[in-house]
Structure formats: structure tokens, C-alpha cells
Amino acid sequence: MNFTQQLVNGIVLGHAYALIAIGWTVLLGVAKLVNFGHGQMYMLGAFVTWYGVSRLGLPYFMAIPMAMLVGVAVGYVMQRVMLQLTLKQDLVSIMIVTLGFGYVLHGAAALFFGSTGQILETPFSTKDIYWGDLWFTYQDIAIVVAAILFFAALKYVIDRTRIGRLARMVAEDPQLAQLAGVNVRRVYLGVFAFEGAAVALAAALVAPRTPILTSMGFDEVIITFVVVVLGGIGSVTGSYMAGLALGLFTAFFGAFVSPAYATAAAFAVLIAVLVIRPGGLAVSPGGR
Amino acid sequence: MSTRPVLEATDLKVAYGGNLALDLPRIAVRERELVGVVGANGAGKSTLVNGLLGWSRGSPKVSGSVMLDGKDISKFPPHERVKSGLLLIPEGKLVFTQMSVEENLAATGGAPPAGQGRRHYSVEDVYALFPRLYERRHHLGSQLSGGERQMLGIARALRLGPRVLLLDEPSIGLAPRLVSTVLETVRSLVDSGLTVLLVEQNVRAAIEVVDRLVLLERGRIIAEGPASEMRDDPRIAEAYLGAHVA
Amino acid sequence: MNSGMKAGLLAVLAVVGFFVPMLLGGSGAVYAACVLIAIFAVMSYGLDIVVSDLGEVSLAHTVFFAVGAYTTALLSASAGLGPILSLAGAILMSLLVATALGFVTLQLREFVFSLVTYAVAVVAATIAQNWSLLGGSDGLRGIPAFEIPLLSFTARNDQELWPVAYLLLLAAIYLVSAFRRSRLGQAAMMVHLNQRLAVTSGVDPQRIRLQVFLVSAPITAAAGWLYAYQRAYISADVLETYFLILMLTAVVVMGRRLLLGPLLGVALIQMQEKFFSFGGYVDKIILGSVLILTLAFLPNGLFGTLAPLRKLFTRRAAPLGKPIPERS
Numbered sequence: 001m002n003f004t005q006q007l008v009n010g011i012v013l014g015h016a017y018a019l020i021a022i023g024w025t026v027l028l029g030v031a032k033l034v035n036f037g038h039g040q041m042y043m044l045g046a047f048v049t050w051y052g053v054s055r056l057g058l059p060y061f062m063a064i065p066m067a068m069l070v071g072v073a074v075g076y077v078m079q080r081v082m083l084q085l086t087l088k089q090d091l092v093s094i095m096i097v098t099l100g101f102g103y104v105l106h107g108a109a110a111l112f113f114g115s116t117g118q119i120l121e122t123p124f125s126t127k128d129i130y131w132g133d134l135w136f137t138y139q140d141i142a143i144v145v146a147a148i149l150f151f152a153a154l155k156y157v158i159d160r161t162r163i164g165r166l167a168r169m170v171a172e173d174p175q176l177a178q179l180a181g182v183n184v185r186r187v188y189l190g191v192f193a194f195e196g197a198a199v200a201l202a203a204a205l206v207a208p209r210t211p212i213l214t215s216m217g218f219d220e221v222i223i224t225f226v227v228v229v230l231g232g233i234g235s236v237t238g239s240y241m242a243g244l245a246l247g248l249f250t251a252f253f254g255a256f257v258s259p260a261y262a263t264a265a266a267f268a269v270l271i272a273v274l275v276i277r278p279g280g281l282a283v284s285p286g287g288r
Numbered sequence: 289m290s291t292r293p294v295l296e297a298t299d300l301k302v303a304y305g306g307n308l309a310l311d312l313p314r315i316a317v318r319e320r321e322l323v324g325v326v327g328a329n330g331a332g333k334s335t336l337v338n339g340l341l342g343w344s345r346g347s348p349k350v351s352g353s354v355m356l357d358g359k360d361i362s363k364f365p366p367h368e369r370v371k372s373g374l375l376l377i378p379e380g381k382l383v384f385t386q387m388s389v390e391e392n393l394a395a396t397g398g399a400p401p402a403g404q405g406r407r408h409y410s411v412e413d414v415y416a417l418f419p420r421l422y423e424r425r426h427h428l429g430s431q432l433s434g435g436e437r438q439m440l441g442i443a444r445a446l447r448l449g450p451r452v453l454l455l456d457e458p459s460i461g462l463a464p465r466l467v468s469t470v471l472e473t474v475r476s477l478v479d480s481g482l483t484v485l486l487v488e489q490n491v492r493a494a495i496e497v498v499d500r501l502v503l504l505e506r507g508r509i510i511a512e513g514p515a516s517e518m519r520d521d522p523r524i525a526e527a528y529l530g531a532h533v534a
Numbered sequence: 535m536n537s538g539m540k541a542g543l544l545a546v547l548a549v550v551g552f553f554v555p556m557l558l559g560g561s562g563a564v565y566a567a568c569v570l571i572a573i574f575a576v577m578s579y580g581l582d583i584v585v586s587d588l589g590e591v592s593l594a595h596t597v598f599f600a601v602g603a604y605t606t607a608l609l610s611a612s613a614g615l616g617p618i619l620s621l622a623g624a625i626l627m628s629l630l631v632a633t634a635l636g637f638v639t640l641q642l643r644e645f646v647f648s649l650v651t652y653a654v655a656v657v658a659a660t661i662a663q664n665w666s667l668l669g670g671s672d673g674l675r676g677i678p679a680f681e682i683p684l685l686s687f688t689a690r691n692d693q694e695l696w697p698v699a700y701l702l703l704l705a706a707i708y709l710v711s712a713f714r715r716s717r718l719g720q721a722a723m724m725v726h727l728n729q730r731l732a733v734t735s736g737v738d739p740q741r742i743r744l745q746v747f748l749v750s751a752p753i754t755a756a757a758g759w760l761y762a763y764q765r766a767y768i769s770a771d772v773l774e775t776y777f778l779i780l781m782l783t784a785v786v787v788m789g790r791r792l793l794l795g796p797l798l799g800v801a802l803i804q805m806q807e808k809f810f811s812f813g814g815y816v817d818k819i820i821l822g823s824v825l826i827l828t829l830a831f832l833p834n835g836l837f838g839t840l841a842p843l844r845k846l847f848t849r850r851a852a853p854l855g856k857p858i859p860e861r862s
Contacts, residue, residue: 034645036593036652081830093829095591095648096782100825103779107818165391172386178343179378181370181448218656218775225649260664264657271638271650 014247015147023195029234037102039217045203075196125208300352324498332507373451382441385430572699578796580754589726594651602758628755662770673769789835
């Protein structure tokens with residue numbers, strides 16, 4: 001495994017991580033909410049895409065929006081059930097409820113999709129590219145391109161559009177936002193629906209890289225957590241950079257030290273950061 | 289000028305737990321009137337404005353009706369009341385500290401519907417009223433002084449096209465000279481057509497600018513009347529002395 | 535009902551409880567179910583004081599359970615130590631892990647704390663799957679039967695293990711009740727309900743959190759200790775989310791800070807799995823849904839909606855989340 005190959009892996013992995021974390025960036029940044037069902041929603045996105053492609057015979061490009069729609073529905077239902085808790089800012093209950101949802105999704109997915117591993121094959125993932133000594137696939141390119149586009153679009157929306165301003169108002173002070181006529185409930189529902197769509201999109205793009213199981217998702221939560229905290233809670237640019245850094249770290253650690261403990265090592269790094277700087281590298285809510 | 293009040297609350301009761309924090313048979317604000325609600329700390333002033341907005345911290349039980357221009361808005365959630373033109377400038381948190389002055393002033397939903405007695409203030413109008421805000425338009429909310437934040441709070445509310453403006457203790461934390469400036473600004477806004485309900489702890493400053501004064505104590509009205517009459521009321525002197533000592 | 539009568543009632547329940555499996559027929563399956571209920575209830579009691587009293591969501595308690603189980607497995611199978619020593623070892627190891635975890639999370643806010651505990655559990659599962667010392671994915675076998683030669687006591691099956699399980703359960707319940715009456719318990723409630731007020735009363739929230747952790751970890755670890763003997767085999771699946779969701783549901787489904795809440799919660803869930811099961815995955819859906827519905831719609835738990843029974847148990851209504859800080 002040479003250095004440049006790992007560099008390429010790291011860059012692809014980094015963009016994948018950033019993409020997976022994008023829903024949380026908004027969720028934590030805007031609504032100050034945590035979604036412990038994130039990993040299972042990722043799993044669901046992967047399996048719905050797989051189901052669309054391999055069982056329903058849909059083209060990949062149609063399976064992706066289907067997965068995103070399912071994601072939106074799940075996110076919406078979750079927030080609708082939790083709405084009172086969100087408005088009361090009962091963070092403890094919210095955390096446990098999202099954990100419960102993750103568990104239900106796990107059970108439902110295993111029931112519906114079975115518990116054997118599957119491979120999500122796409123027109124991209126099967127086409128290899130060899131460039132000198134380096135190897136990657138079109139899927140990898142798709143991941144990188146999608147991540148960059150998505151992040152750029154998100155930054156634009158948050159900084160320059162009315163919706164972004166509404167989100168920042170609610171992020172900083174939901175009560176003051178209400179006094180300015182903002183329908184805070186709708187913002188919370190929208191944010192959770194966005195999380196559902198974003199994580200499903202990430203799954204559709206990234207899941208083809210490895211076999212998928214209905215019992216997966218836990219590593220994804222840790223990765224997302226590390227990315228969001230290291231990047232600064234609520235910071236779009238920060239999440240992107242942190243995702244990239246984490247991807248590179250994981251690629252090199254996995255290749256040269258141990259693949260099984262890569263996520264654990266990343267988490268250990270996060271712990272070290274948190275011990276030194278307990279606030280994380282947090283940007284204040286509503287910050288860019 | 290119509291005789292129907294712009295804002296009228298009847299039988300407004302707010303209870304926390306078993307405790308009746310506010311019990312008002314009637315309170316009303318007429319068109320182009322500046323009504324002042326005064327009283328000591330804990331008299332129920334903030335409970336009143338929060339109750340009118342239909343919003344409060346904690347979980348109070350609110351009963352009674354709130355009418356805006358004769359329309360019953362008692363069942364509307366807070367943001368709907370705001371959209372109907374009932375605006376509150378709360379005590380303390382007045383501006384979005386992470387946004388610039390300009391962004392704070394950007395309206396959330398386009399221009400409010402014309403007519404219905406709602407005053408429309410454009411960004412230019414607001415900068416004309418508060419030149420200081422224009423000077424500091426690129427500064428973040430967190431970089432403004434207390435007086436400037438109060439001005440921005442009022443300016444933000446004006447941008448939303450108020451039918452009635454509720455102000456919750458604008459003088460808190462301001463130097464005496466600034467208090468006069470802020471209250472005089474409110475007075476001139478009313479003179480140019482706005483309708484305002486002002487809640488204040490600083491009786492002395494409030495009585496200089498209001499048309500009518502309402503004195504609250506332990507959630508109940510114990511005196512009310514035109515400012516000129518209330519000036520001579522011994523209970524006001526007591527409240528004034530009380531506020532002065534506190 | 536005054537405290538004298540209440541204590542009397544509890545004492546009667548404590549004695550009667552021992553005979554429950556016999557009253558239910560005394561078959562092997564009944565004893566197995568009762569032992570498991572006792573073990574899982576003890577496991578949940580550890581989490582109970584962190585969630586209900588301190589008001590924090592610790593998602594790492596499966597780690598304490600696993601630490602208890604693995605330590606017991608290693609000490610009894612490889613080192614040949616008896617149950618009492620292996621219990622001591624399990625408690626000691628859990629205290630070490632709790633201390634490490636407590637120090638690392640000392641300064642962390644609510645949700646960052648919970649995320650860290652979640653991640654610790656996931657990492658622990660990775661370690662358990664890969665570390666040969668812990669048997670890797672095969673786990674550890676050959677845990678001997680529960681035997682205390684000094685007392686000539688041997689438990690070779692669930693029926694014989696029941697007295698041990700029941701005693702452990704009583705001990706856990708007593709510990710939780712003593713905790714709630716202690717100064718530490720009062721301080722924890724203060725920190726939970728109004729952190730600012732607690733600080734101005736001279737209470738150090740971080741130290742309190744650490745101390746509560748140190749009391750709760752051994753309780754859950756003790757459950758793991760007995761689980762090792764009951765199953766005679768321990769693998770990485772003690773770190774499965776199932777146990778976490780089970781604990782959390784048991785703690786909230788009956789109601790806040792009810793002394794017998796976790797026990798009744800565990801019993802309810804285990805009964806559903808034994809008598810109303812539609813397969814493993816549907817059970818997951820049911821369990822997760824119970825957790826969600828309880829928190830979202832029945833914040834006072836099942837007991838909260840059966841008001842008259844409320845009087846029977848010590849209870850102070852404490853919100854699960856922190857209240858919105860008051861403006862001055």
C-alpha cells in the first residue's frame with residue numbers, strides 16, 4: 001500500500017465522511033438536536049437504494065431519490081413524534097427517543113430486508129479507474145463531487161438565503177425567532193426532514209463501497225460525531241475540513257496500523273481533543 | 289378615530305401551578321395611544337405581555353380572551369399573533385447577536401399586508417429614525433452597546449409592520465440618559481401613528497411619556513387613569529418611591 | 535401511608551418475592567425467567583440512578599455490564615477464583631473504567647457526554663470482537679458453576695441460582711433506596727433540577743457526576759457478574775444495543791424514580807418476549823416503540839397514568855430533561 005494510494009483513499013473517505021455528517025451539521029447547528037438514530041437512518045438509506053436497484057430493477061438514478069424520500073419521511077415522523085419534547089428542549093428525552101427510533105429502524109429493516117449482507121452495486125462502483133499506480137472507481141469520484149457540491153450549496157443557502165436566515169434565527173434563539181413571526185415548529189420539522197434526506201443521499205453514494213448489513217450504523221454515528229465536534233458545531237466549512245482530516249487519518253491508520261481499530265483510534269483522538277478543550281472546537285450556534 | 293380599542297384583553301388570567309399570577313378583568317389600548325403598565329418587581333408586568341402573546345416560559349394556564357381589532361386571537365400560536373401585527377419587544381434578548389444589524393433588519397416574510405392600520409416601516413425609514421444603526425449596520429448584534437441593542441430591538445419590530453407594539457421593560461440596564469432617549473423615541477413613534485403598550489418598572493420615566501397609566505400589584509390592577517391624573521395619585525407616589533428605593 | 539407502614543410493606547414484599555417462582559409453578563423455565571429478570575433488573579438499577587436522579591443519559595452502561603461479565607469469566611475460568619472473589623474483581627474493574635470515563639467526560643455538556651458514552655460502548659464492542667484476551671468473536675467459555683465451598687453452596691442450574699439472584703436484586707434495590715436518601719443522592723437531584731442553584735449551594739456538579747457514576751457502575755457490573763455464571767459463556771454480544779434499550783426502557787416505562795420501577799419494567803419486557811413474541815425483529819420494534827411512546831407521550835410512565843397507586847411508593851416527580859433556565 002503506497003502513500004499516494006492511501007492519500008487518494010483518504011480523500012475519498014474524507015468526502016464520504018463529510019457527506020454522512022452533513023445532516024448532523026444542520027441538525028446540531030440549527031436545532032441543537034442530536035439524532036442517535038442517524039446510523040440506522042444511514043443503513044435504511046443504503047438498503048432502500050439497494051432494494052430499488054436489485055429487487056425493483058430501478059436505475060440507480062431513480063433509486064437515490066426514492067431513498068431520499070424514505071429518509072425525509074422517517075425524519076419527519078421522528079420529529080413529529082418528538083415535537084413537544086423539542087419545544088420543551090428536553091434534550092435527555094430527545095436523545096433516548098432517537099435512540100429508540102434507531103432500534104425500531106434496525107428491527108424493521110432486518111424484518112423487511114433480511115439480515116444477510118448485501119452489496120449495493122451501481123453503474124459507478126463497478127467501473128474501476130487506473131491512473132498510474134493509483135486505483136479508484138467512478139463511485140469514488142461521484143462521492144467527492146457530490147460532497148463538494150452539497151457543501152457549497154448548503155453554505156450558500158445558510159449564508160445568503162431567507163431560509164438560511166430563518167434557520168440561523170432559530171439556531172440562536174428560538175423564542176426570539178417566534179417573536180419575529182417565524183413558525184419554529186415548521187423549522188424543526190424541516191431540519192429533521194433535511195437530516196433524513198441528507199443521510200439517505202450519503203448512504204446511496206457511499207454504501208456501494210462496502211457490504212451493507214441491517215445491523216450496521218454505529219460506526220457511522222461515531223464518525224459523524226467526530227466530524228461535527230472537531231469541525232465546530234454548526235460550522236459548515238468546519239465539518240468539511242474535519243471530514244477530510246478524519247478520512248485521511250482513517251485511511252493511513254487503517255493501512256499502516258490496524259483496519260479494525262481505525263474508528264476507535266479516531267474516537268480516541270476526539271477524546272484527547274475534548275479533554276484538552278472541553279467545549280470542542282465549538283463555534284457558537286448560528287455561526288458559519 | 290374608532291372607539292373600538294386596537295388591543296383588548298378580557299378576563300385574562302395566568303396561573304402557574306396553583307398560583308394566580310395575573311388576574312385582569314379588562315385591559316385595552318386604543319388607536320395611537322401609549323399605555324404604560326407599571327408596578328414593582330413580580331407585580332405581573334412581564335406575565336401580562338407574555339400572556340398577550342400567548343407565550344411564556346414554564347407552562348402556565350392562561351384563560352381569557354385577547355382581541356386584536358375586534359378579532360379574537362386567543363387561539364393563535366405566538367408566531368401567528370406576530371403575523372397579525374401584535375409585536376413584542378421582550379426584555380433582555382432583543383437582537384440576534386450572531387447576525388449583523390442589516391441582517392437583523394431584514395424582514396422574515398416580505399412586507400406585511402398593507403392597510404388594516406398596520407404601519408409599514410422600510411429599511412430606510414428605520415435608518416432615518418435611528419441613524420446610529422445605519423452607522424453600525426455591518427456590526428454584529430453582539431458588538432452593539434445596550435442602548436443600541438434597544439434601538440435595534442425597536443427597529444426590528446417596526447420592520448415587521450406592527451399594529452400594536454408591546455415593550456417589556458426597555459429601560460432595564462440602560463443609563464438614565466438613554467432611558468429618556470428610548471422612551472422619547474417611543475413617544476414620537478406613537479405621535480406619528482403607532483399604538484403601544486409599554487411595561488416599565490421605572491415609573492418616573494414612564495409617566496413622562498404615556499397617555500394612560502395602569503398600576504399593577506400582585507397580578508391585579510389597583511389603579512388606572514390618564515397620566516395627568518395618576519401623577520397626583522398617592523399610590524403612584526408609593527410605587528414611585530418603591531421603585532426608586534429598589 | 536407513613537414510612538413505618540411502608541417499610542413494613544416492603545419487608546413483606548421482600549420475603550414474598552423470594553417465593554414468586556415457586557408460586558408460578560416452579561418449572562425450570564420459570565426459574566430461568568426469574569433469574570434473568572433479576573439480573574436485568576439489577577443491570578437497570580445501575581442506570582436508573584444516573585438517568586433518573588442525575589438526569590444524564592449514559593449510553594455506556596452496557597460497558598459496565600460487559601466489564602462485570604468479562605472480568606468474572608476471566609477470573610473464574612482462567613484464574614480459578616470463586617464467585618466472591620470474581621465479584622470483587624468485577625466491581626473493582628468497573629470502578630476503574632467508571633473513573634476513567636468520569637474523568638474524560640468531566641467537563642462535557644449534556645449531549646456531548648452522551649455521545650461520548652455511546653462511542654465508548656461501540657469502541658468497547660470493537661475491542662471485545664477483536665481482542666484475543668477476551669476471546670475475540672468466539673468469546674469466553676468454560677465458566678465454572680457458581681460454588682462457594684465455605685458455605686457448601688453450589689448452584690448448578692437456574693433454580694439453585696435463584697437465591698443468589700434474588701439476594702443480588704434485594705441488595706441493588708436497597709442500595710438505590712439508600713442512595714436516594716443519602717446526601718449524594720440529594721445533591722444529584724439538586725444538580726439535575728437546577729444546576730445553578732446547586733452550584734450556589736456549594737455543590738460541585740462535576741464531582742457529583744463522577745461520584746454517582748462510581749456508585750452506579752458496580753451495580754450494573756454485579757449484574758454482569760451473575761450473568762456470566764448464569765450463561766456459563768460470555769461473548770461480545772453482551773455489548774449489544776438490546777441491553778441498552780432494555781435498561782433505558784425499564785427505567786422510564788413505569789415512571790420516574792419509582793423504587794420498584796426498573797424491576798417491574800424489566801419483568802414487563804421479559805414477559806412480552808416470552809409470551810407475546812412475534813419473532814426477534816418484531817420484538818425489537820415493540821421494545822423500541824415502547825421506549826419512544828413512553829418518553830414522547832407518557833412522561834410520567836405507566837404508573838403516572840394510574841394515579842391512585844402512586845401513593846404506595848416513594849416518589850418525587852422529576853422531569854427527565856433539564857428545565858429551561860429562568861430569565862432573571
